[in-house]
Structure formats: C-alpha cells, structure tokens
Amino acid sequence: MSDTSAAFVRTEQVPPSPPPSSATGPYKWAKDNLFSTWLYGLLTFVSCYVIYVILGNTLPWIFAGVWNTSSLAECREVLDGVSGGCFSVLTERWNQLLFGFKYPQATEDTPRTVLGLLPTVGYWRPSLTFLLFFAAAAPVLFYKLPRKLLLFTAIFPFLAYYLIWGGTIMTPILALVGTVVGYFVYQRLVTGSFAAGFFGGIAAAFVVWIIGGMLIPENANEGAMLQAVPSRDLGGFMLNMMLGVACVSLSVPLGIALALGRQSDMPLIKWICVIFIEFIRGVPLITLLFVASVMLAYFFPPGTTTDLFLRVVIMITMFSAAYIAEVIRGGLAALPRGQYEAADSLGLDYPQAMRLIILPQALKISIPGIVNVAVGLFKDTTLVSVISMFDLVGMIRGPILASTEWNGVYWELLGFAALLFFVVCYGISQYSQWLERQLATDHR
Amino acid sequence: MKKSVFFGALTVAGLAAGAAAAGTLDDVKARGKLNCGVTTGLVGFAAPDANGEWNGFDVSVCRAVAAAVLGDASAVEFVPTTGKTRFTALASGEIDMLARNTTWTFSRDVDLKFTFVGVNYYDGQGFMVPKELGVSSAKDLDGATVCIQTGTTTELNLADFFRSNNISYEPVPIETNAEAQQQYLAGACDVYTTDASGLAATRATFEAPGDHTLLPEIISKEPLGPLVRHGDNEWGDVVRWTLNALITAEELGVTSANISEMAAGTNNPEINRLLGTEGTLGEMLGLDADWAMKAIAAGGNYGEVFEKNIGESTPIGLARGLNAQWTEGGLIYSPPFR
Numbered sequence: 001m002s003d004t005s006a007a008f009v010r011t012e013q014v015p016p017s018p019p020p021s022s023a024t025g026p027y028k029w030a031k032d033n034l035f036s037t038w039l040y041g042l043l044t045f046v047s048c049y050v051i052y053v054i055l056g057n058t059l060p061w062i063f064a065g066v067w068n069t070s071s072l073a074e075c076r077e078v079l080d081g082v083s084g085g086c087f088s089v090l091t092e093r094w095n096q097l098l099f100g101f102k103y104p105q106a107t108e109d110t111p112r113t114v115l116g117l118l119p120t121v122g123y124w125r126p127s128l129t130f131l132l133f134f135a136a137a138a139p140v141l142f143y144k145l146p147r148k149l150l151l152f153t154a155i156f157p158f159l160a161y162y163l164i165w166g167g168t169i170m171t172p173i174l175a176l177v178g179t180v181v182g183y184f185v186y187q188r189l190v191t192g193s194f195a196a197g198f199f200g201g202i203a204a205a206f207v208v209w210i211i212g213g214m215l216i217p218e219n220a221n222e223g224a225m226l227q228a229v230p231s232r233d234l235g236g237f238m239l240n241m242m243l244g245v246a247c248v249s250l251s252v253p254l255g256i257a258l259a260l261g262r263q264s265d266m267p268l269i270k271w272i273c274v275i276f277i278e279f280i281r282g283v284p285l286i287t288l289l290f291v292a293s294v295m296l297a298y299f300f301p302p303g304t305t306t307d308l309f310l311r312v313v314i315m316i317t318m319f320s321a322a323y324i325a326e327v328i329r330g331g332l333a334a335l336p337r338g339q340y341e342a343a344d345s346l347g348l349d350y351p352q353a354m355r356l357i358i359l360p361q362a363l364k365i366s367i368p369g370i371v372n373v374a375v376g377l378f379k380d381t382t383l384v385s386v387i388s389m390f391d392l393v394g395m396i397r398g399p400i401l402a403s404t405e406w407n408g409v410y411w412e413l414l415g416f417a418a419l420l421f422f423v424v425c426y427g428i429s430q431y432s433q434w435l436e437r438q439l440a441t442d443h444r
Numbered sequence: 445m446k447k448s449v450f451f452g453a454l455t456v457a458g459l460a461a462g463a464a465a466a467g468t469l470d471d472v473k474a475r476g477k478l479n480c481g482v483t484t485g486l487v488g489f490a491a492p493d494a495n496g497e498w499n500g501f502d503v504s505v506c507r508a509v510a511a512a513v514l515g516d517a518s519a520v521e522f523v524p525t526t527g528k529t530r531f532t533a534l535a536s537g538e539i540d541m542l543a544r545n546t547t548w549t550f551s552r553d554v555d556l557k558f559t560f561v562g563v564n565y566y567d568g569q570g571f572m573v574p575k576e577l578g579v580s581s582a583k584d585l586d587g588a589t590v591c592i593q594t595g596t597t598t599e600l601n602l603a604d605f606f607r608s609n610n611i612s613y614e615p616v617p618i619e620t621n622a623e624a625q626q627q628y629l630a631g632a633c634d635v636y637t638t639d640a641s642g643l644a645a646t647r648a649t650f651e652a653p654g655d656h657t658l659l660p661e662i663i664s665k666e667p668l669g670p671l672v673r674h675g676d677n678e679w680g681d682v683v684r685w686t687l688n689a690l691i692t693a694e695e696l697g698v699t700s701a702n703i704s705e706m707a708a709g710t711n712n713p714e715i716n717r718l719l720g721t722e723g724t725l726g727e728m729l730g731l732d733a734d735w736a737m738k739a740i741a742a743g744g745n746y747g748e749v750f751e752k753n754i755g756e757s758t759p760i761g762l763a764r765g766l767n768a769q770w771t772e773g774g775l776i777y778s779p780p781f782r
Contacts, residue, residue: 290528
C-alpha cells in the first residue's frame with residue numbers, strides 16, 4: 001500500500017518555467033520605460049519623431065558629403081543640388097586645422113637629422129610630442145602604474161619644448177639642469193624647514209639658469225639638429241592642446257598654493273592671495289588676453305618683448321588658478337575640524353599636515369570642481385583667436401573662411417571643431433568620474 | 445588723477461617707441477625683412493592659401509614695398525592683426541606698415557597719429573537684395589528689414605540714409621559677416637548692407653549668386669589704404685611712392701609682362717624715370733635706381749593686382765568702378781614721377 005501512495009511524491013524539483021512574456025525581455029523594458037502611462041507613451045512618440053526629423057536631415061547630408069574637391073564651387077557642382085556637406089574643406093586644409101598655416105612643412109630639400117631619417121622640421125615633431133604626451137600623462141592619471149614612469153613625466157616638458165620649438169638643445173638641457181639642481185637643494189634644506197627648502201630650491205634654479213644662459217652663444221640656434229620654430233608659427237588645434245595642457249598643469253599647483261595662502265594666518269600672505277584671486281576673478285579673460293598681447297608691447301622697449309605664447313600661458317594660468325583656488329578652498333572648508341586637530345595632535349608641522357592629511361582629502365572632494373574648471377579652460381583657449389593667434393577657431397574664422405575657395409563653408413568646419421573639442425572634454429569628464437569612483441573611500 | 449598719470453605714461457611710452465623706430469627704412473634694410481600688418485583673413489584682400497602663402501589685394505602692396513626696399517617680394521613677415529589690435533601693433537613698432545583695408549578717416553590720421561600714404565581701394569556701403577523682391581533702388585526700401593552689423597559706421601550711415609530719404613526700416617542686428625550671410629539667406633531680413641566689396645564677396649559664396657542683386661546706391665565713403673606711423677616721413681615716402689608706382693605703371697601701360705623690355709629704355713621719359721633708366725628718383729628715396737621696376741615686377745601693376753585678386757575674372761567679381769584709372773572715369777590717380 002505504502003508503495004503506491006509514494007507515486008504522488010515528487011522526487012525532483014519542477015524546472016522553473018520562463019517568466020511570462022509580459023514580465024521580461026524587450027517587451028517589459030519598453031513597457032516599463034517607454035509606455036508606463038499614456039502620457040509617457042505620447043512623449044515617447046514625440047521624442048521618436050524629433051529624433052527622426054533630426055537624423056533624417058543630418059544623416060543624408062553627412063553621407064552625401066563630398067570629400068575630395070578643391071573648392072566650394074567645385075563641391076557644389078559635384079553635389080548638383082543634392083543636400084550634402086562639403087567635407088573636402090577638412091581634407092584639403094587638414095594640416096592647417098591641426099597645426100596652423102605657418103608651421104614649417106618638410107620638403108625634399110629639408111636637411112635630415114637622426115641618421116638622415118627625419119627632416120629637421122615638419123609635422124612629425126608636434127605629432128610625436130602628442131603621442132609622448134599620453135605616455136607622460138599616464139602615470140599621473142593612473143596611480144596604479146609603476147611610479148618609476150614619473151621620471152619620464154618629469155622630463156616630458158623639456159622634451160616637448162625641444163620637439164615643438166626646436167633650436168639649440170642647450171636651452172631645454174639648461175632648463176632641466178636648473179630644475180634638477182633646484183630639486184636637490186630643496187631636498188637638502190627641506191629637513192630644516194619647508195620654506196627654506198622651497199625658496200632655496202627656486203633661488204638655486206635661477207642661479208643655474210642665469211649663469212647657463214650667459215654661456216649659450218647668441219647664434220646657437222643656427223645649424224641646430226631641429227630647426228627653431230618661432231611661437232608665432234604655431235597654430236591650429238595643436239595650439240589649443242598646448243595651451244590647455246600647459247595651463248591646466250601649471251594652474252593646479254598655483255591654485256593649491258593660493259587656496260592655502262588664503263587660509264593662512266599670516267596677514268600679508270593672506271591679503272596678497274585674496275587680492276589676487278578677487279582681482280583675477282573680477283576681470284574677464286579676454287581683457288587679460290588683450291593686456292598680454294597689446295598693452296605689454298607699450299611697456300617694454302621695442303624689440304625686447306617676451307614671447308607671445310608665454311605671455312598668453314601666464315595670463316590663462318593666472319585666470320584659471322584663481323578659480324581652482326576657490327574650488328580647493330571649498331574642499332578645505334568641507335573637511336571636519338577634527339582632521340586638522342588630529343594632524344596637530346600627531347605632532348605634524350604645517351607642511352606635513354597639509355601634505356599627508358588635509359590636501360589628499362580636500363583634493364578628492366574638489367575633483368569635480370577642478371575638472372569643471374579644466375574643461376572650461378580648455379574651451380577658453382579658443383579666445384586667443386581675438387588676439388590674432390591662429391588656434392583652431394582662429395584658423396577657421398580667419399584664413400580658411402577668407403580664402404576664395406572656401407568662403408561660405410560654415411557647418412562642416414565648425415562642426416569639426418565642435419567634434420574635436422567634444423572628444424577631449426568628454427574624455428576629461430569620463431576620466432574624472434572614473435577617478436571619483438576609484439577614490440570613493442567614504443562610508444556607504 | 446591716477447588715470448591721467450596712466451595715460452601720460454602710455455603717451456610717453458608711445459612717443460619713445462615712435463622715436464626709437466624713427467629710421468624704419470634703415471631698420472627694414474638691416475633686418476632684411478618687412479613686417480607688414482594684414483587682416484586675419486578677408487576674401488580677396490588677404491588670406492593664406494593651402495600652403496600658407498599669403499595672397500590678396502592688400503598683400504600685394506606689402507610685397508611691392510618689400511620688393512622695392514629689399515629687392516625680394518617674399519622678404520615679408522606678415523603679421524595678422526584684428527580690427528582691435530591693428531593700431532597698437534603699428535604704434536608700438538611691431539609692424540612697419542599696415543595694409544589692412546583700413547578706412548582713412550580724420551581721427552585715425554590726426555588723433556591716432558598715423559599717416560595714410562594713399563588709397564588703394566575706394567569702397568562704400570551698399571545694399572544687397574534678393575532679385576525676387578523686384579527692388580531696383582535703395583529708395584524703394586520703405587519698411588524693409590535690414591541686416592546690419594552692430595557697432596560699425598555702417599549702422600550710422602544706414603540711419604542717416606533712411607532719415608534723409610524720409611523712409612522707414614527695421615534693423616536686424618547681427619554680429620559677424622558669417623552670421624549675416626545665414627540670416628539673409630534664411631530670410632530673416634530683406635536687405636543686407638555692408639561695404640560693397642564685402643557684399644560682392646559674400647554674394648560670390650551663395651549657391652545661386654544670380655538670385656541676388658546689388659543696388660546701385662553707395663551711401664558712404666570708405667577710402668581704404670596702407671598706413672604708417674606719424675613722424676617717419678622717409679619711410680612714409682617709400683610706401684607712398686611704391687603704391688604710386690603701381691598706379692602709374694598701369695596708367696603708362698607698364699605690366700609685369702613687358703617690364704623687362706621697357707626697362708631697357710623707351711621713348712617715354714616718364715616710363716624711363718619710373719623704371720630708373722633716367723633720373724635719380726631711386727636715390728632720392730634712399731633706394732636702388734630700379735626700385736619701382738622690382739615693385740611692379742613683384743605682382744604686376746595696379747590693374748593686374750586688381751584683376752588677379754578681386755577683379756571680374758575672380759569669384760569675387762568686382763568691377764573697377766571708382767577704382768578705375770582717372771583716365772577711364774575712376775578716382776585712381778597718382779602724382780607724376782618727376
């Protein structure tokens with residue numbers, strides 16, 4: 001008897017049946033996200049229509065685009081009334097858009113260097129610098145990479161200067177030697193006091209630079225391995241990148257110094273920092289650029305002006321440093337008082353407390369703000385076109401649109417500029433979000 | 445008080461710069477290069493081509509001066525200037541001369557202390573309308589919407605013109621020529637007004653230039669010419685007479701094609717004086733005897749330069765009009781070479 005009753009007992013589990021089609025897959029996703037109520041459904045249809053209209057107009061324009069004509073008139077002939085972009089302006093002026101119209105090109109007659117392989121001028125120099133830039137930036141951006149790579153980062157500014165401007169190799173070497181001497185003096189003196197190390201290091205570097213500067217002969221640039229290129233010949237997106245990278249990397253340390261200075265107990269330092277920040281923030285960047293390009297020419301005797309590129313870098317750096325200082329001050333203010341007191345109770349002096357306890361936390365809080373300033377600064381570099389420097393936008397608005405071949409091409413050129421800037425700015429923004437996730441050590 | 449001290453300092457600095465650069469001709473010769481201010485880009489007047497080589501109507505003046513002074517039309521450092529930086533660049537000595545479609549006005553000459561050495565293009569404000577409007581004169585434009593660049597003299601000229609003709613208009617303010625082009629084509633305004641040469645260049649870029657017409661009225665005077673700093677008359681003379689040499693060459697029929705033939709000597713004493721086979725004109729200027737020949741050989745005479753850069757065979761297609769020789773009813777006139 002008991003045997004037969006056992007027939008009603010399941011010995012294995014019923015396999016789970018698939019969920020009903022209304023509760024899974026794309027159907028459910030669409031129902032939940034696109035058509036959850038009739039209002040949302042309506043909005044979905046309207047949005048689809050808007051997307052359709054936009055793509056329906058732009059995609060044919062892009063796909064019908066012409067890439068290999070030599071003037072706008074010729075391009076329109078090829079298009080023959082069909083709506084399409086004249087992208088040939090990009091291919092024909094590609095080098096001008098990226099490097100400006102005056103960066104010397106290599107020709108057959110250009111003397112060769114490095115075992116006779118590479119010409120002494122040409123686009124390979126900025127292009128190589130651009131590639132090396134990633135190698136130099138990597139250890140700074142990704143802290144898990146071996147720390148020894150930072151050595152290359154330290155050399156990169158001098159290498160980049162040599163590659164882009166060329167001239168005698170003595171100039172970057174002297175700059176490097178001065179920096180190294182300054183660093184060792186700093187190392188030597190910093191055990192006594194931070195201020196002594198800092199100012200001692202700077203003084204030592206200047207002594208080396210001034211003495212070395214007298215030793216380099218006047219005509220050292222002649223017959224150099226890489227031909228010298230004056231700053232005036234730089235242009236295109238290269239100029240935007242150079243200004244962006246130089247100014248961001250200089251303005252972060254300066255901004256930290258200003259933020260700390262503003263919180264200092266020493267009235268002189270505090271007031272200098274406050275006045276500097278408030279003055280710079282109260283003046284439009286374009287005014288500072290005009291001062292750099294126009295006014296300074298009046299104050300120097302003719303012929304002794306500083307390089308225009310350097311003047312612009314100084315002005316943009318000052319401008320963004322003031323903003324970054326305020327962002328970092330926000331980070332400092334957000335730290336609980338206890339952190340400062342904890343540092344004091346461990347017996348750390350001011351530089352140690354800042355370096356080891358306060359700044360790592362304050363900077364972490366400030367990342368979104370700093371990135372915001374950096375992205376804004378990168379886009380602000382296009383303002384140099386108003387002081388007749390030919391950055392990407394300056395190239396488009398000036399020489400390219402003023403040529404008889406391409407006058408009247410707007411969407412293609414400005415769309416290309418927008419695309420380049422978007423790629424860089426979106427990259428910066430994605431990196432900063434990744435960094436925030438990596439550094440998220442707070443209590444969740 | 446502070447302000448006046450500041451401006452005083454500026455003036456002194458400006459004067460010092462002017463005094464230091466008193467011998468511009470010698471400076472240019474010593475440097476071996478002419479620093480010439482041009483625009484950052486204006487169709488037909490100055491723009492670098494795909495190889496970075498500057499070309500254009502204003503550029504030709506720079507090249508002619510370089511050829512006259514240094515004997516080499518390519519010995520020019522072109523310094524691009526914007527409308528805002530051009531005068532300081534010249535006053536501070538950064539450039540030796542400015543050839544940047546700059547209007548000769550009283551205040552620029554007298555107050556800003558520049559010397560306009562002549563006029564190489566007589567421009568004036570004009571109107572462009574679509575043909576389908578059926579307008580043949582600017583006086584028919586009563587009630588029209590007009591695209592106009594803000595903050596320029598064209599805005600004031602326009603207001604004066606409509607008021608003096610007792611007709612009304614509605615301005616559509618725009619910022620740049622590029623914006624104007626888009627607004628006008630989109631139908632945001634019936635009329636676009638700016639300098640006539642600019643209108644012609646703009647129209648040349650349209651997909652259907654034939655659908656638009658330039659009205660005959662020119663409502664302002666815009667004499668454009670090269671300029672130098674006050675106070676260096678030797679240098680001013682060099683630039684002035686180089687421009688005059690180009691103009692005289694056209695008048696006398698000297699072209700880049702026949703110049704080497706004519707330089708051997710002709711029956712016309714004025715041609716001989718111009719080309720340096722007779723007289724000592726070059727010596728008086730402090731230049732070689734064949735200075736004018738080199739200047740003309742650099743890019744041709746005034747008419748050739750005009751035809752090559754902005755004339756009717758180019759996309760810009762400007763007629764000579766006011767810029768014809770005085771012998772053909774225009775205003776282009778050079779004092780005699782004597």
